[in-house]
Amino acid sequence: MSSELLPFQVDLRGVVDLLSRHIYSSPRVFLRELLQNGRDALTARAEFDGGDSARGIRITPLDAGDGEFVLRDDGIGLTASEMTELLSTVGRSSKRDIFDLPRSDYLGQFGIGLLSCFMVADRIVIRSRSARGGAAVEWVGLGDGTFSVREVTDELPIGTSVHLTPRFDQSDLLTTASVLSLATTFGEFLPVPVRVDLPGGGVEVITRDAPFLGGSPDDTLAYGRDLLGAEPFDAIEIDVPATGTRGYAYVLPFSPPPGARQASRVYLGRMLLGERIDDVLPEWAFFVRTVIDSTGLSPTASRESLVDDESLEYTRAEIGATLRRWVMELGLQAPHLLSQFVATHDIALKALVLHDDELARFITKWLSVETSAGRMTIDTLVRRFPEVRYAETVDEFRQLASFARSDRPIVNGGYVYDSEIARLLPTLFEGVTAQRVDVADELDRLAEPPLAERDAAVRLEDRATLALASVECRAVVRGYEPHDLPALYVADDAVFRRIDRSRARGASSGLWGGVLSQVDDFVNASRAAENRPDAVARLCLNWNTPVVRQLAAVDDDAVFARSVHLLYVQALLAGHRPLAVADRALMTTALGDLIQLSVGLTEPAPSPDTDRPA
């Protein structure tokens, strides 16, 4: 059997429906597509005969004319054969070059834009007279995929008019209020005049110069103010000649939520592509909002986003380079503004220095971190404490900060990027080291009681550990500052995870409880293998406080246990720890006894330790 090459058969009705209703996100875009065709026709006519500034586009909304919507341009126009070839062939466009590539001086390129009109009208009529000569012609296209072309005898001016009779459900979009708003949104910066007829006579010109393309500094800032809804901290000019991209990046005067990538307002050939295009800026650049116009970036077919190609990647990198340069120059020319900027955008800048070695060397010293000795700039930190010590989590920091010596502060590395920044410091500043500290190590480093008192302290540790058996907490005795803090509850992350597991085990049964026990066994075994202390919480009693020394001398076991319990609960509360069931039981009994003793009932209630579950 011989094979024959055949073209695909196409059901036009399906294609028209697919393209007009499914590519575009909203029927509003019909006006953008018509404006775009008008603008391209004017460009083609200017190429043909040199152009004339009086030429433009005129729109007559439904309620400003005689019952139909009309968009007229003074462009190149169409002959009858062009109408058949260009308007009636889906996917055929006159706006590509001999290699069939999109031409950058034209907005259209796909040959489908006109179909968007079927979202608002069932019937499109186009009347045109070509600048190249020939009779005036009329094309009528229907939503069912059929069309007709005929010559008309009317004396039409050169150019094209598109006439739409609205679909029953879409007439609102063709009336004056919508037309003014849509034409302004999409086309206010088009380089050709666009006029809109008003009901009852009168005309409104909706086009104006783009303030972000060579406008005066005042206009440029005013535009930024509108865009941000606040006075911009600064306006940074963007110019990427290789992709014909220009515009402004406005620096936010407030700090946006961390990680929120700023969307950009993007125009292509001065026609709006979208208000929230998010791949124009590098990810780290969330301290600016941008408006750009480009002739070298490519739209997707819906013309609502950009194709992520090399041009876009290059443009993104160039915009990133511009922003970095601005930061560097600000530091050199206006350091007071830089410190203000850093204070507002601390987090964004931390993200930035992690990506960028050169900038890191320059800007890191201006950033600040929280330490146990208060918030300080990195400059101060590395000058005063070149042996930088940091905690990895906020939780560890909080514990460490409560007993860190003021001459050896701890940096809180628990906030976004701060641990990474701490680890970066030795590569940025000579003679600086960075060490992660954990609670158990720091505790071991605290001073033990003096030799003469060591025995008493060890006895205190043993008795207190026994008193805390029901809550699986070990007592240790050390001397530390401040001198009025009798006890600290300390535990590393592994302990908190174990405590969570034991709570979950209490609430579950059978298989799951068994699995959690196995996890505990595994964790304990691996800690032992690594020679690390067991994952138990510790109550660190402060030998420097009179109350702890006195506690060591208490003989009455019941009074001793209650006092240890209260110190334990007090330390938990001071450390913002939630109280578990066993903790609450200790507290209730200890407080109850205290009240009894205070009101004169000398016999404390029987000890709960033996009969209360852990």
Ligand SMILES: Nc1ncnc2c1ncn2[C@@H]1O[C@H](COP(=O)(O)OP(=O)(O)OP(=O)(O)O)[C@@H](O)[C@H]1O
């Ligand atoms: N107002 C007009 N004046 C002259 N020619 C026009 C006009 N409108 C459309 N055309 C012709 O019809 C063709 C198809 O138009 P259509 O809007 O469907 O696609 P396009 O503008 O080429 O591309 P895109 O799909 O990207 O908009 C155009 O390429 C152009 O040659």
